[in-house]
Amino acid sequence: MDDERERAVHALTLLLSPIALERVLRRFGDRETVLTDLPPLKAAIRFQDTALEHARARQLSAEHIRKLAATIAADQKPHSEPAPEPLFDRAIFIFGLRRGANHAISEWLRGHFDDSEVRYLNSAEISLFETDGNLLTVDRDKYTRMAIGSQERTLIVGYENLDPATFPLHHNAHVAHRCDVVVVLRDFPNTAASIARQAQSDPAFAYRYRIRDLLDLWKRYAGYLESSSFGYTYVAFNPWFSDAAERRRISQALELQHSDHGLNRVSAYGQGSSFDGLHHDGRAQGMAVLNRWETMLDDRLFQFLLLADEESLEINERLFGGFPYDRATLLDRWRAGGAAR
Secondary structure (H helix, E strand, O other), rough: OOOOHHHHHHHHHHHHHHHHHHHHHOOOOOOOOOOOOHHHHHHHHHHHHHHHHHHHOOOHHHHHHHHHHHHHHHHOOOOOOOOOOEEEEEEEEEEEEOOOOHHHHHHHOOOOOOHHHEEEEEOOOOOEEEEEOOEEOOOOOEEEOOOOOOOEEEEEEEEEEHHHHOOOOHHHHHHHEEEEEEEOOOHHHHHHHHHHHHHHOOOOHHHHOHHHHHHHHHHHHHHHHHHHHHOOOEHHHHHHHHOOHHHHHHHHHHOOOOOOOOOOOOOOHHEEOOOOOOOEEEEEHHHOOOOHHHHHHOOOEEEHHHHHOOHHHHHHHHHHOOOOOHHHHHHHHHHHHOOOO
């Protein structure tokens, strides 16, 4: 519980300005701590220490803190200082889960533009963007002080296994004339199947993934999709993959000239598909991505992922349907040591 609470408090320092962080402390009942006169880093450190103390004293959950973050972020007024001149015409920030088909959506969206126009950044960390002339810093460790060419008019940034509620859009929107956040969700059984398959060839993958994060984040993404939270654009992968009309609707929502030019690309990031690698690059529509679970029914990790949380399959049925096994049937297979007997 305390680890989750700490992560939620830390996320606020990425999302909110010192003024807004003070507002959080006031919501916690702190009437004395002043952050606005401090440099940003010192303000963030003082906020984290103080806010965590209050959160523990009031026994606030991480979910309560995240909801507070979203509320205050939505209420923030633009910064009084003039914003820098945008480096790009368009910026699209894509959030998805690992093995959750976010790379497929990224390739499709890239296909709406000429390749020479796009600066694509894979698996960035959430941070405050900085610009200096034609130099862009997206995060401190991976994408720092990149020179942007004059022909690069579109920025596409991918974020994996991160909470889109903590993205500081109010600040980072200055990077382009128009910015959109796209959140991708694949159905739970096929996401779990791809994770379990990847773990077969790379056992450490499940450990690095933090399996508990999957269960928590998938449900959180599902909640955002159901409520259309934050004004973001949501992509349910399964209908996107199978329905051209759904892809056209998403293009229109983003005010893009619709194109399926990137539909059949398989991204090289993450070594491609857990099942097919890059074998289907150029013909991605031929992959059996909607029924990966069928080959993994007797895999113990796959069964564990579907049984570890009692709500995920219910939510999946509501959002995606089409999975023929209920929890009781899966539990019988688990107790039988694999296949039901």
